[in-house]
């Protein structure tokens with residue numbers, strides 16, 4: 081299945097209307113599935129192209145990063161977990177995806 085980058089970008093902008101969020105794909109992240117960079121000029125999310133081969137994996141990686149942005153916590157605590165699940169639900173609804181939870185279970189712990 082192709083990755084609907086434009087839809088993903090549009091949905092991300094809708095979820096975070098006050099912050100310009102740029103999504104980048106890279107092969108240079110080693111073991112990280114994603115990397116979040118918050119600077120004055122905006123937010124950059126780097127997606128590991130080697131680990132995220134499908135659309136569901138990309139959305140999970142983006143939601144992971146955005147949950148850190150939304151909660152402003154570096155840990156994967158209960159607050160982060162709640163934000164993560166809310167973001168997954170929002171992408172699933174807007175993009176018409178029904179199997180994100182299955183992909184999440186199949187992925188290595190992130």
Ligand SMILES: [Zn+2]
Pocket residue numbers: 144148154155156190
């Ligand atoms: Zn994390």
